Amino acid sequence: MAVVMDADRISRALTRIAHEIVERNRGVDGLALVGVRSRGVPLARRLATALKTITGDDVPTGALDITLYRDDLMRHQVGPQPLVRKTEIPFSIDDATIVLVDDVLYTGRTTRAALDALIDFGRPKVIQLVVLVDRGHRELPVKADYVGKNIPTSRQESVQVRLLELDGTDEVVLDRPEG
């Protein structure tokens, strides 16, 4: 097990991404953040705080649960059935610039589900994707617009993002299977 990002690295990555968002969208006008449950939600909130520091503006932030959009519902025998949680997007996404926030980009299937879910809420002008970690091995044509850190991995490895809000600590660890 190796810590590939500590609290400081995570914080700096999010600050950098916040600047990139402002730069690329020329401010935060018409912009909203949507975190993908579970760990995308605190990340989105942190980005909102960073954006407020940079621009002085409040950026609306929502939470998206993608469980009902997953393509592996009936194949969960390998693990527990995902718990459905509430989606909370208390603003209209029509014609908005939606910045979707997730912790890890891997096969792209979660992002695919998130895009489907999001589009059921309206018709955004544009959707951009933030991930804290891109670990490669894409199975769908998905590319992140903002990446905290690219971490080359093998499929046997697992990447775990731990956040203060949910896990009591800020770190990204890379687990290698034993043997």
Added chain:
Amino acid sequence: MDPTVAPAAPLTGLRHKDLLGIAGLTPEEVVLILDTAEAMKEVGQRAIKKVPTLRGKTIVNLFFEASTRTRTSFEIAEKRLSADTLNVAIATSSVTKGETLVDTAMNIEAMAPSMIVLRHASSGACHLLARICRAGIVNAGDGLHEHPTQALLDAFTIRERKGRIAGLKVAIVGDLLHSRVLRSNVRLLTKLGADVWVCGPRTLIPVGIEALGVRATTRVDEAVEGADVVMMLRIQLERMQGAFFPSLREYFTTFGMTEARVARAKDDVIIMHPGPINRGVEIASEVADGPFSVILDQVANGVAVRMAVLYLLAGGAEHETAA
């Protein structure tokens, strides 16, 4: 991952392919269904009230008893989850002439549905089908036995209004004898720690109902006194020919829920009714339409609860059956 060595994780699924009754559920499973229903309720508040979760799944609503309310609620729930739904309504009279329930079910089963939602006049009909069908069986009311999704939506509504179920005084008043809603609600509410009172004319109180952990009384004032929840049960006019009580008028004066009786309950009491209502028989219109009534909330919540049940069962293990 070997589930036998996994650390104790929070419950996220049902172990069963069927929902035959509340009797087969643990308290944790009930809470899981209610929690999941909260997320499902949000789906129903969206502009596009549909998620792709059960795409490609076929659900057959097999109804041997007329039921607009429950059938519609299930159908909406199924459609919101993108399942392909098929309604099969069979008049009981034609069944007595022709095919048996088992044969009907086996024919439907041959078309490989994922689930069968069954409403039937015989207690235990769902258990019978669960034993012979690979498809998951969801009990939408079997005889006088259980109506689990009604009890779940009632519990959901109570929890939504009261924030809890444990410790609440719930009075259930009406035709207890012929009510599957009663039996499911009693099981569920006692499982979650409510103080449940049941009340009706002595002729309509099932023998030994106290064995289910409730207090039975024939004095409606005693049942309603200090209640957090008053749940009225329908007087099934068509079943009353057995002279269980002298007249509807006398029933209303003795057991009907009037504003005066409601006044004995807590100030924030909620009044529930599984519907359809007989105004002026078991409940006064002023109460049914009054500020304490959550009757229409129950209907709205029915869809969310049934979505939760269908979702959780769809992910359940194929061949385990809950009693």
Added chain:
Amino acid sequence: MKRLLKGGRVVDPVNGLDGQFDVLIDGDRIARVGADLPASLAEGGEVVSLPAGLVVCPGLIDMHVHLREPGQEHKETVATGVRSAVAGGFTAVACMPNTNPVNDTAGVTRLILQKAAEANLARVYPIGAVSRGQKGEELADIAELRAAGCVAVTDDGHPIATALLARRALEYTSMFGMPVIEHCEDPTLKGDGCAHEGPRASELGLRGIPGVAEAITASRDILLAEMTGGHVHIAHMSAWTTLEAVRQGKSRGVKVTCEVAPHHFTLTDELLAAPIPFDTNAKMNPPLREARDRDAMLDGIRDGSVDVIATDHAPHHYDEKHVEFDRAPFGIVGLETAVPIAIDRLVHAGVVSLSRMVELMSVNPARILNVPGGSLAEGQPADITILAPDLEVTIDRARLQSKSKNTPYDGWTFRGGVAATIVGGRAVFVNSAAGLAMEAEGA
């Protein structure tokens, strides 16, 4: 042909025997019972040495079975019914008249007897209807039925419809010393009930039949028997209140006898819920009642209030039982499970002695129906049941000889079984598991 049964424990309560005796059969009669009979007595015949532990007793008689013929041959026929009977250790059965047509005429009685003669296994004693068509309106031709071979009358399946008709039946049959067998049930209290009225049925949402529905009719008939001097036999008693009524009647000297079915002294309405919820093989009439009733039946058997154990063998086709609980017919098969249950749950459990069990299953039915049997006295028909009280028996519905397999005891294991059944000197059934060196002789 002669046959000497050597080395068994003979239990013959009528003749006061319970010990090591040999039984000599000559042709279709019992020739001698005695200690250490010489093998030479069976010269030209067969000497059967019984393995240790086997019990020789008068042939068991089941006075309450439904053979379904004529009319419902898909459930059972006389031929399959008697095959089931001998496999269960019964040398004779009395069959109920609720066939189609009802056994309310001599012609039907003769048909049943003819079928029984063709089958040539257990003896069959038809029971006639009390009322024509069992409709509860007018008396059937009871004297003619008796002349044709009926040994009792009943409207079983239903109670005798009115007190007046029950009175007339008791008066009329008293002329011949024939019992009226009563299926006790107040039809208004039964209603469309399908399970015992109690907490279990309430919980499962099954419409109830209160125990009192049985006791009310039993009480009526006991009073009428007292008034008329007739003999009423209470069939398949199930409720503690009925037992009380019988006890009171007996204490007043009323000619009342009663029977209990094995399921009513072993099972309760708990079987409705588990192991198979709403199992239609837990549905019979009278229904499985509560522990209090079940225990009362055991008390009645223990203290002698109960006269007879009868099975109420009620075969139903699989298709008829494979339906919703409330739509399924009442009844279970019982001929092939009665002996294992009785030995295990009554004798081994210490409720009654083996000798008393023989009274309940052989002596008393013979006495009540006025038929031969129930005794190993010299000159009696050689109807003998050989029991294997320590044989472990696991009920396997697939191996039942009855045409129907509707038993709730499938998979149950009991200690006690049947080693052989001898009817009229002929070994019509031999259980290969009991280690008996005897060949079964086909019909």
